[in-house]
Amino acid sequence: MRILTFIRQVLDAEESVRLSGSSVTLDNSKLVIDTMDEYGVEEALRLRERGADAEIIALAIGPPGAQDVLRTALAMGADRAIHVETDARLDAIALSKVVAQIAQQEQIDLLFSGGQQADWDSHALAPATAERLHWPQITWATLLELKGTILTGKHDTDEGSENFTVELPVVVTTQQGLNEPRYPTLPNIMKSKKKELRKETLDQYGVSPTVSVLREEIQVKARLNRILDGKDAQAAASQLVDLLRNETGVIA
Amino acid sequence: MILLVVEHADGKVSKSSREMIAAARALRREGPITALVLGSAVAAIAAEVAFSVDQVLVADMPELAQYDAELWAAAVAQIASEGEASVVLIAGSRSGREYSPRVAVKLDSPLLEDVVSLQSKGDSLIAERYTYLARVTETVEAKAPIVIASIKPGAFTSATPRANAAEQFDVDLNLPPRRLHVTGKITEHSARISLEEAEIVVSGGRGVGSAEGFTRLVEALADQLGAAVGATRAIVDAGWRPYSEQVGQTGKTVQPKVYIAIGISGAVQHLSGMNKSKVTVAINRDAEAPIFKIADYGIVGDAAQIVPAIIEALRR
Numbered sequence: 001m002r003i004l005t006f007i008r009q010v011l012d013a014e015e016s017v018r019l020s021g022s023s024v025t026l027d028n029s030k031l032v033i034d035t036m037d038e039y040g041v042e043e044a045l046r047l048r049e050r051g052a053d054a055e056i057i058a059l060a061i062g063p064p065g066a067q068d069v070l071r072t073a074l075a076m077g078a079d080r081a082i083h084v085e086t087d088a089r090l091d092a093i094a095l096s097k098v099v100a101q102i103a104q105q106e107q108i109d110l111l112f113s114g115g116q117q118a119d120w121d122s123h124a125l126a127p128a129t130a131e132r133l134h135w136p137q138i139t140w141a142t143l144l145e146l147k148g149t150i151l152t153g154k155h156d157t158d159e160g161s162e163n164f165t166v167e168l169p170v171v172v173t174t175q176q177g178l179n180e181p182r183y184p185t186l187p188n189i190m191k192s193k194k195k196e197l198r199k200e201t202l203d204q205y206g207v208s209p210t211v212s213v214l215r216e217e218i219q220v221k222a223r224l225n226r227i228l229d230g231k232d233a234q235a236a237a238s239q240l241v242d243l244l245r246n247e248t249g250v251i252a
Numbered sequence: 253m254i255l256l257v258v259e260h261a262d263g264k265v266s267k268s269s270r271e272m273i274a275a276a277r278a279l280r281r282e283g284p285i286t287a288l289v290l291g292s293a294v295a296a297i298a299a300e301v302a303f304s305v306d307q308v309l310v311a312d313m314p315e316l317a318q319y320d321a322e323l324w325a326a327a328v329a330q331i332a333s334e335g336e337a338s339v340v341l342i343a344g345s346r347s348g349r350e351y352s353p354r355v356a357v358k359l360d361s362p363l364l365e366d367v368v369s370l371q372s373k374g375d376s377l378i379a380e381r382y383t384y385l386a387r388v389t390e391t392v393e394a395k396a397p398i399v400i401a402s403i404k405p406g407a408f409t410s411a412t413p414r415a416n417a418a419e420q421f422d423v424d425l426n427l428p429p430r431r432l433h434v435t436g437k438i439t440e441h442s443a444r445i446s447l448e449e450a451e452i453v454v455s456g457g458r459g460v461g462s463a464e465g466f467t468r469l470v471e472a473l474a475d476q477l478g479a480a481v482g483a484t485r486a487i488v489d490a491g492w493r494p495y496s497e498q499v500g501q502t503g504k505t506v507q508p509k510v511y512i513a514i515g516i517s518g519a520v521q522h523l524s525g526m527n528k529s530k531v532t533v534a535i536n537r538d539a540e541a542p543i544f545k546i547a548d549y550g551i552v553g554d555a556a557q558i559v560p561a562i563i564e565a566l567r568r
């Protein structure tokens with residue numbers, strides 16, 4: 001079988017967001033593999049280690065630098081990678097068209113994608129891809145087990161979680177709690193340099209954005225930052241309660 | 253028409269549905285505001301929303317007793333195209349955000365995801381949404397015969413009902429077979445007031461020490477204030493609190509008048525769920541904890557000592 005893990009290169013969560021004009025710029029910022037997507041790479045590796053006879057392919061669609069996160073996936077253990085190089089800003093519905101075509105060409109059985117990307121805060125890529133492929137989907141998986149073509153496991157819902165059974169092919173979104181992604185070891189990093197990283201261009205996929213971004217603004221909310229020393233707990237607590245009651249009036 | 257898909261649970265119309273109705277009214281588009289009720293034994297739901305919209309379409313079928321992304325997407329896409337909807341509104345809940353993209357693909361239409369504002373401008377729709385872990389506001393535009401939008405819970409003020417009920421119509425659906433089989437459900441119900449509706453939220457993190465510490469500190473303070481309780485992912489993963497109380501990127505987004513964070517470091521993923529709160533308060537023993545950067549008020553100290561002292565001071 002073949003597993004496709006979609007990965008995105010995003011701003012490191014610890015970095016502050018910067019603007020250039022009226023849009024976010026990632027120039028000179030630390031970029032990393034999106035944590036949510038990393039769980040997908042890890043889970044594919046674990047399914048194989050538990051016995052699935054799987055080839056694992058990592059896919060990224062983005063600017064030239066995105067090959068770095070594909071290298072990370074290869075160093076973790078993915079077998080090969082595909083990089084669709086583009087600077088185009090595609091929304092999830094448009095992007096899903098590319099992912100679905102690649103899933104078909106590569107005869108994929110199981111597709112992983114992060115539950116919510118850290119940059120554009122979208123949940124939509126995986127469900128939109130599943131719809132284009134006419135496959136079912138599992139979102140927010142926290143446990144997966146594969147026996148032949150039957151996938152069972154657990155995933156989060158609006159108010160709680162559910163156990164499920166579904167037959168491949170299927171699209172799955174991943175998140176924290178599913179596993180603990182491994183760090184690439186030095187030998188694996190060396191080995192990964194010889195692995196295939198295929199470059200493609202976007203033109204052949206016939207996509208254009210369906211939504212246009214007019215502008216981006218950084219949210220600034222000024223905070224009072226009145227921080228009290230709590231060495232004397234009673235005094236600090238009384239002062240805080242007084243401030244909340246009388247300065248802000250937010251509590252009775 | 254503007255089609256909105258009514259979200260309901262336990263026989264009640266959810267707050268997010270009333271917020272979607274407000275969003276639909278504010279669009280001032282031509283055609284009736286139409287509510288679609290999907291489910292089994294949903295007569296009471298349909299009767300209730302009838303007071304807030306121009307017409308109600310009801311699909312009351314045993315097959316719809318349990319939510320499924322593929323069934324919901326098929327139903328909504330069918331009704332939207334039969335009714336020539338120009339806008340389809342879906343709640344930005346977990347389930348709403350997992351079937352709305354399928355509706356968009358089926359109808360070959362754009363998706364405005366998790367929006368906090370929505371306006372008509374000529375034949376375009378303009379929306380705002382939060383990105384980069386709620387640190388950026390993005391303004392987006394979609395222009396198409398049908399546009400799908402998911403509405404972020406809590407972003408709109410609930411619509412008020414009118415004096416007269418709109419007409420209800422039963423609809424027939426062509427549903428696909430279920431492919432995802434649910435073999436067990438773990439529902440987490442909190443007896444407390446809901447996070448999204450509370451004016452005050454008291455949340456705890458690893459710094460409360462244990463599940464017992466959470467009860468003694470966070471729940472006790474919440475009881476004193478009549479507040480809802482929230483938790484960080486770290487303690488949800490540790491099994492101290494149910495997932496339904498998690499605040500953050502992968503949990504709920506809250507926007508109360510006061511948010512009190514106890515023993516919470518302030519990771520960006522947590523902040524993204526609470527940084528729109530009006531007033532923020534932090535109690536943490538580490539003066540360098542990032543939570544203090546977004547705090548209006550804070551106390552540097554041991555939660556086990558500070559919180560009981562706050563409860564004491566409130567009682568006085």
Ligand SMILES: Cc1cc2nc3c(=O)[nH]c(=O)nc-3n(C[C@H](O)[C@H](O)[C@H](O)COP(=O)(O)OP(=O)(O)OC[C@H]3O[C@@H](n4cnc5c(N)ncnc54)[C@H](O)[C@@H]3O)c2cc1C
Nearest residue numbers: 457458459484485486500501502503515516517522537555
């Ligand atoms: C993809 C992804 C999604 C995530 N989604 C979420 C999410 O939705 N919500 C979320 O919350 N997190 C989320 N996280 C996790 C997040 O990154 C943090 O790990 C988590 O928020 C930390 O929780 P915490 O503050 O309870 O624990 P810690 O970071 O361990 O902080 C504990 C704090 O308690 C303080 N403390 C310790 N003892 C005391 C004491 N006696 N008195 C006072 N203070 C004390 C410490 O100084 C420290 O600041 C996510 C992470 C990832 C990678």
Ligand SMILES: Nc1ncnc2c1ncn2[C@@H]1O[C@H](COP(=O)(O)O)[C@@H](O)[C@H]1O
Nearest residue numbers: 072075076182183184185186187188189
């Ligand atoms: N490629 C790697 N191989 C082995 N250990 C690593 C690697 N990257 C990070 N670590 C270790 O993992 C821990 C967390 O790293 P980081 O997530 O980079 O802060 C630290 O102890 C690092 O030294």
